[in-house]
Amino acid sequence: MTTAVTALSTSIQRRIGRQKLRKFILGAIPFVFLLVIWQMNTAFEWLPPVFIPPMGDVFGAIITLQEDCIGLIGAITMHNSCSMTNNIFSSMGRVILAAVIGLPLGIAFGIIAGMNRTASKFLEPIGVFANSISGIAWIPLAIVWFGVGWLTTLFIMLNTIFWLMFFNSMLGVRGIAKVYEQSVLTMGGSRMDVIRHVYLPGAMPSIITGMRMSMGFGWRALIAAEMVGGDSGLGFMIFTASEEFKIEEVFLGVIIISIIFMATDRYFLAPLEKWTIERWGLVWKPT
Amino acid sequence: MNAMTAKLVVEGLCHHYPDEYTGESVHALEDINLELYEGELVSVVGPSGCGKSTLLNILAGLLPYKVGKASVDGKVIEGPGPDRGVVFQEHAILPWRTVSRNIGHGLEIRGLPKEEISRRVQEYVDLVGLSGFEDKYPHELSGGMKQRCAVARTLCADPIVMLMDEPFAAVDAQTRITLQEELNRIALATKKTILFITHSVDEAAFLADRCLVFSARPGRLKQIVTVDIPREKRIWENMNADAEFIRCRDEILRLVREEVSVAIEE
Ligand SMILES: Nc1ncnc2c1ncn2[C@@H]1O[C@H](COP(=O)(O)OP(=O)(O)O)[C@@H](O)[C@H]1O
Numbered sequence: 001m002t003t004a005v006t007a008l009s010t011s012i013q014r015r016i017g018r019q020k021l022r023k024f025i026l027g028a029i030p031f032v033f034l035l036v037i038w039q040m041n042t043a044f045e046w047l048p049p050v051f052i053p054p055m056g057d058v059f060g061a062i063i064t065l066q067e068d069c070i071g072l073i074g075a076i077t078m079h080n081s082c083s084m085t086n087n088i089f090s091s092m093g094r095v096i097l098a099a100v101i102g103l104p105l106g107i108a109f110g111i112i113a114g115m116n117r118t119a120s121k122f123l124e125p126i127g128v129f130a131n132s133i134s135g136i137a138w139i140p141l142a143i144v145w146f147g148v149g150w151l152t153t154l155f156i157m158l159n160t161i162f163w164l165m166f167f168n169s170m171l172g173v174r175g176i177a178k179v180y181e182q183s184v185l186t187m188g189g190s191r192m193d194v195i196r197h198v199y200l201p202g203a204m205p206s207i208i209t210g211m212r213m214s215m216g217f218g219w220r221a222l223i224a225a226e227m228v229g230g231d232s233g234l235g236f237m238i239f240t241a242s243e244e245f246k247i248e249e250v251f252l253g254v255i256i257i258s259i260i261f262m263a264t265d266r267y268f269l270a271p272l273e274k275w276t277i278e279r280w281g282l283v284w285k286p287t
Numbered sequence: 288m289n290a291m292t293a294k295l296v297v298e299g300l301c302h303h304y305p306d307e308y309t310g311e312s313v314h315a316l317e318d319i320n321l322e323l324y325e326g327e328l329v330s331v332v333g334p335s336g337c338g339k340s341t342l343l344n345i346l347a348g349l350l351p352y353k354v355g356k357a358s359v360d361g362k363v364i365e366g367p368g369p370d371r372g373v374v375f376q377e378h379a380i381l382p383w384r385t386v387s388r389n390i391g392h393g394l395e396i397r398g399l400p401k402e403e404i405s406r407r408v409q410e411y412v413d414l415v416g417l418s419g420f421e422d423k424y425p426h427e428l429s430g431g432m433k434q435r436c437a438v439a440r441t442l443c444a445d446p447i448v449m450l451m452d453e454p455f456a457a458v459d460a461q462t463r464i465t466l467q468e469e470l471n472r473i474a475l476a477t478k479k480t481i482l483f484i485t486h487s488v489d490e491a492a493f494l495a496d497r498c499l500v501f502s503a504r505p506g507r508l509k510q511i512v513t514v515d516i517p518r519e520k521r522i523w524e525n526m527n528a529d530a531e532f533i534r535c536r537d538e539i540l541r542l543v544r545e546e547v548s549v550a551i552e553e
């Protein structure tokens with residue numbers, strides 16, 4: 001028995017790598033702790049199930065919400081009865097749309113403001129103004145303008161993503177050593193060469209930080225916007241569930257949101273960081 | 288000199304830096320005249336702050352000038368261009384490009400076909416002794432290797448004149464000696480015309496056909512010392528006992544010392 005366990009453990013270690021395994025286990029400990037507390041709460045009834053539902057109920061909520069959903073096909077075609085997956089797709093769709101529009105625009109304007117004094121004098125004050133009224137504070141106004149629906153949620157997200165990306169890219173460009181730009185110019189490079197070969201990669205540490213912040217704050221703003229000014233999405237799902245006292249659906253919604261966000265960071269932002277700034281030696285790494 | 292065409296000509300060049308805070312200006316260069324002939328290596332020495340980098344930046348086209356004239360191959364300098372290649376003091380190779388992509392950068396900007404670029408890059412990788420490191424990123428290289436890469440990048444773009452601003456100042460003494468010998472060999476092999484700025488008297492004497500000694504600020508051309516030793520013969524082992532080398536070095540040292548003491552008295 002012990003030998004089998006040891007063999008399994010070494011084979012896992014060999015496959016994933018010791019360092020990675022260690023990181024995974026350490027990172028998982030707080031979650032395991034939370035789950036244990038949760039389970040114990042159900043067992044000893046410290047807080048009644050109206051506040052904290054049993055774990056089983058939360059999983060049960062998936063089935064309730066997807067009751068008449070006909071398998072994967074139903075979920076993908078966003079059939080009316082697949083309410084959970086519909087809300088997930090709806091939120092994710094808006095996040096992706098907002099990211100596809102907001103990130104490149106924010107980066108482009110940020111780079112322009114970072115390299116050009118006039119442009120920065122023009123754009124910075126309005127940026128400070130827009131940033132001072134943080135993302136969700138725009139919700140009431142957005143509802144007046146766009147009504148309840150996807151336009152409002154998209155506006156809230158774009159507003160959050162764009163300005164964060166703008167400021168981070170701008171500061172990123174300003175922080176690049178002058179000598180890189182000069183070396184491209186002395187090789188006969190044009191403005192465009194400097195942008196492509198120096199500003200964009202040189203600002204990458206800031207751009208990635210900006211993406212992390214944009215996506216983090218963007219997600220939060222989206223959920224808030226969906227609660228008040230949306231007609232679908234995970235925020236909407238949580239909000240309606242809480243109004244109907246379906247606490248297990250609220251829990252489910254919160255868990256799904258966290259999982260999607262963690263997955264975005266892990267499968268999109270972390271690899272991007274690895275492929276760019278880590279490879280170029282531009283991040284501080286503990287040795 | 289064996290060459291007859293002046294590749295770089297500077298006439299009556301002056302420079303003042305405006306001071307944004309006090310309104311006074313810093314007088315950095317005063318009436319600089321110099322000529323650089325084909326295949327020649329001219330070094331510039333002078334006390335710190337005498338305007339050496341100012342001169343180089345003007346010649347590189349990175350700093351606009353108002354008084355005087357500077358031209359390369361008969362063309363007046365009006366901005367940066369591929370006819371002048373610069374090797375900067377700091378590590379100016381791009382951290383996000385591998386060694387070979389850094390070296391081929393100038394050719395890439397010029398829009399040469401990929402095969403041609405990689406063929407020429409390989410040539411310069413070998414010339415500066417970076418074989419095996421083609422796909423490494425700068426942070427994986429030592430200080431000396433980074434500067435070899437910077438030199439190769441400038442050479443590969445094949446400029447008419449190479450401008451070098453204290454390129455070996457940031458590496459350790461042992462590496463510096465090796466780099467100086469290598470630069471001498473490479474400069475001869477490629478027949479490059481080079482303006483080499485340094486604050487090291489030894490370095491200036493070792494590398495140069497002619498050494499221009501600058502006065503303290505405002506930088507003026509104080510004296511020219513001609514180092515009459517065939518450059519093919521220059522390796523440190525021989526130089527330390529070479530009477531002509533010692534004479535030139537001591538002469539340059541004396542001239543620079545005078546200026547340093549002037550600078551201190553001020
Ligand atoms: N951008 C600048 N603005 C104002 N003064 C400058 C600037 N750059 C250099 N200087 C001044 O000009 C003088 C010459 O500088 P520099 O050419 O860098 O000297 P060196 O390279 O010989 O050490 C110095 O006194 C320096 O303080």
Ligand SMILES: [Mg+2]
Nearest residue numbers: 339340341453
């Ligand atoms: Mg200098």
